[in-house]
Amino acid sequence: xxxxxxxxxxxxxxxxxxxxxxxxxxxxxxxxxxxxxxxxxxxxxxxxxxxxxxxxxxxxxxxxxxxxxxxxxxxxxxxxxxxxxxxxxxxxxxxxxxxxxxxxxxxxxxxxxxxxxxxxxxxxxxxxxxxxxxxxxxxxxxxxxxxxxxxxxxxxxxxxxxxxxxxxxxxxxxxxxxxxxxxxxxxxxxxxxxxxxxxxxxxxxxxxxxxxxxxxxxxxxxxxxxxxxxxxxxxxxxxxxxxxxxxxxxxxxxxxxxxxxxxxxxxxxxxxxxxxxxxx
Numbered sequence: 235x236x237x238x239x240x241x242x243x244x245x246x247x248x249x250x251x252x253x254x255x256x257x258x259x260x261x262x263x264x265x266x267x268x269x270x271x272x273x274x275x276x277x278x279x280x281x282x283x284x285x286x287x288x289x290x291x292x293x294x295x296x297x298x299x300x301x302x303x304x305x306x307x308x309x310x311x312x313x314x315x316x317x318x319x320x321x322x323x324x325x326x327x328x329x330x331x332x333x334x335x336x337x338x339x340x341x342x343x344x345x346x347x348x349x350x351x352x353x354x355x356x357x358x359x360x361x362x363x364x365x366x367x368x369x370x371x372x373x374x375x376x377x378x379x380x381x382x383x384x385x386x387x388x389x390x391x392x393x394x395x396x397x398x399x400x401x402x403x404x405x406x407x408x409x410x411x412x413x414x415x416x417x418x419x420x421x422x423x424x425x426x427x428x429x430x431x432x433x434x435x436x437x438x439x440x441x442x443x444x445x446x447x448x449x450x451x452x453x454x455x456x457x458x459x460x461x462x463x464x465x466x467x468x469x470x471x472x473x474x475x476x477x478x479x480x481x482x483x484x485x486x487x488x489x490x491x492x493x494x495x496x497x498x499x500x501x502x503x504x505x506x507x508x509x510x511x512x513x514x
Contacts (some may be wrong), residue, residue: 240336282476305481308459310462319383320386328394345394349395381452389446400431403431408426426479440500450485
């Protein structure tokens with residue numbers, strides 16, 4: 235491999251840049267897709283009009299302050315659950331990452347099993363476990379924790395793999411140089427490897443919050459007053475399923491869009507969007 239110090243974005247390193255013909259096909263496919271989506275949207279709006287879903291009674295309550303205050307309260311619940319779940323997932327993911335890169339096969343095997351298990355089991359199953367099974371052992375949890383723990387467990391495996399990818403992205407020469415200077419393995423990892431690894435994966439970890447936020451939508455199972463649960467209350471009160479779910483969907487889209495933008499902004503500030511070709 236060439237010792238060129240040219241740099242590529244992570245996306246370029248993972249995916250080959252399309253050529254002129256491929257770019258042309260992508261543009262054509264994009265135009266066709268947008269046109270098809272536009273036609274589908276028109277047909278959906280027409281059908282909603284025919285069935286009376288666009289009548290004022292299904293939308294007028296959004297002009298009330300109390301409606302938005304109620305949705306805002308649910309949004310705060312969603313943010314609270316996502317924030318706590320994200321922190322717990324980060325802590326558990328860090329522990330699993332340590333086991334995953336451990337030289338001891340027992341720790342490595344246990345971490346691999348837990349990571350694959352948490353990545354393979356759907357979040358609702360974890361929620362039902364904490365909702366139906368855990369209370370049978372005499373453990374009573376508040377509705378918040380019946381959401382937070384399952385969300386954190388579901389995300390910790392992915393977080394562990396993200397952190398591990400950051401550790402693997404640190405050039406091996408960094409470790410070798412530290413060891414040659416007399417630093418121990420533990421000090422090398424904590425003072426040299428880990429800070430650089432965290433820098434690499436901060437944007438990816440923020441993007442992982444998008445998944446955590448989405449997983450909190452299952453909070454209705456335990457009747458935790460998050461955005462989705464409050465939306466269901468509005469639907470019951472006003473019999474306005476389409477309008478409420480549409481507004482809530484837009485709110486979730488805005489949240490996830492802002493999280494993605496935040497990850498890109500931090501990536502730019504930390505200059506973690508690049509990898510050295512000579513070190514790949």
